[in-house]
Amino acid sequence: MGQMLFRRGPAGPDPRGRPSPPLSSVGRSLLGRRPFLAAPLLAATSLAACGQDPKWHNVDVSGTFPPLAFAMQRAGDGREVTEADYRDRVDLLYFGYTNCPDVCPTTLSNMATVFKGLGPLAHRVTMFFVTVDPNRDTLPILARYVALFAPEIVGLRGTPDQLATLARRYRVAYSVTPATKTTPYQVSHSAAIYVFDKQGACRLIIPSMASRTPDIAGTVADLKTLAIEPPPGLLTRLLHSI
Numbered sequence: 001m002g003q004m005l006f007r008r009g010p011a012g013p014d015p016r017g018r019p020s021p022p023l024s025s026v027g028r029s030l031l032g033r034r035p036f037l038a039a040p041l042l043a044a045t046s047l048a049a050c051g052q053d054p055k056w057h058n059v060d061v062s063g064t065f066p067p068l069a070f071a072m073q074r075a076g077d078g079r080e081v082t083e084a085d086y087r088d089r090v091d092l093l094y095f096g097y098t099n100c101p102d103v104c105p106t107t108l109s110n111m112a113t114v115f116k117g118l119g120p121l122a123h124r125v126t127m128f129f130v131t132v133d134p135n136r137d138t139l140p141i142l143a144r145y146v147a148l149f150a151p152e153i154v155g156l157r158g159t160p161d162q163l164a165t166l167a168r169r170y171r172v173a174y175s176v177t178p179a180t181k182t183t184p185y186q187v188s189h190s191a192a193i194y195v196f197d198k199q200g201a202c203r204l205i206i207p208s209m210a211s212r213t214p215d216i217a218g219t220v221a222d223l224k225t226l227a228i229e230p231p232p233g234l235l236t237r238l239l240h241s242i
Contacts, residue, residue, distance in 0.1 A: 055225065057218025058195070058204045065194065065202035068093070070166050072130070075142035075155030083200060090125045090226045092206075093194040095172055097133035097187050098145040104129075107191065107209040110216065112150040114209075117220035124198075124227040127153045132174040132189045134163060170194055170202075197226050 068083045068091055083091070092111075096104035108129070115122045129146050131137035134157050137145075142155035158166065167174055172190050179185035195204035204222060208214045 056204060057215055057222050058206045058208075060203070061205050062201070062203050065170055067200040067202065068196040069169065069200075070128075070130075070156070070158075070162070072156040072158035072162055072166075073139060075139045075146065075157060078139055081156075086126055087200070088198050090198060090223060091196040091200075092125065092127040093130065093170065093196070094127060094192075095130045095132050095167065095174060095189050097131050097189065098137050098141055099133065100187070100189075103189075103191055103210045107193070108146070108149040108153060110209045110214045111153065111193075113216055114219050114223065115150045115152045117216065118223060118227070121224055121227045122152055125152055125223055127193075128156050129153055130156045130158070130163070130166065132163065132167075133176065133187055134158065134160065195222070195226065197229065199231065 071080060071082045073079065074081045094107065096107070098104075111127055115125070115127075118125060127150075129142075131142055137155075137157060139155075139157055142157055146153045146155040166172075172192075174187070174189040177183075177186045177188070191207070191210040193206040193209060194202055195206060197203050203226065206219055206222075209219070
């Protein structure tokens with residue numbers, strides 16, 4: 001299982017203020033309607049899958065990625081928020097952009113179905129939609145976009161440095177290719193969803209929400225498990241207190 005990187009539709013100028021990094025020849029040959037695998041996450045998920053806990057329907061990456069940490073503006077109110085504002089919740093992290101014609105809306109629509117399947121546990125789960133196109137995705141645009149799908153989805157917009165730092169932390173590939181006289185500008189971004197438990201540890205990667213056959217039921221089951229999971233060591237402490 002690997003991380004999928006999509007190049008879809010038009011994008012704004014490079015938010016980092018410099019030319020986008022060149023894509024490998026393999027990447028160029030597979031861009032368009034087909035995804036290509038990003039090597040760092042491919043290696044991480046392959047290693048994690050070797051010892052995958054059979055109770056999970058998605059990819060177990062426990063111990064592979066660092067804890068959740070970010071500082072960005074929240075689209076709904078413009079407030080600067082961090083992971084500390086979402087403690088004791090199951091948090092999902094996804095990178096995309098509002099002009100994405102298919103991958104992002106498909107992913108968010110499927111996740112909206114997942115949230116409905118969670119029932120009363122949905123209020124314990126938050127999904128962060130981090131724009132990789134902050135030059136075009138203003139806060140009002142981002143807020144209107146995520147509101148189309150589910151109230152549990154929160155739009156986040158960072159500075160170019162904040163975005164690059166967060167993407168680098170979780171080995172997320174993205175790029176913005178400026179337009180030329182012969183080609184339109186385009187955005188490339190990964191399609192994986194990172195899942196963090198209530199203590200902020202990265203536990204799972206959901207790879208299937210942009211596919212034609214997403215595992216809705218399995219993802220609902222995984223998120224329910226994390227939502228009701230007791231803190232580490234709680235059972236041991238309870239047994240010792242008897």
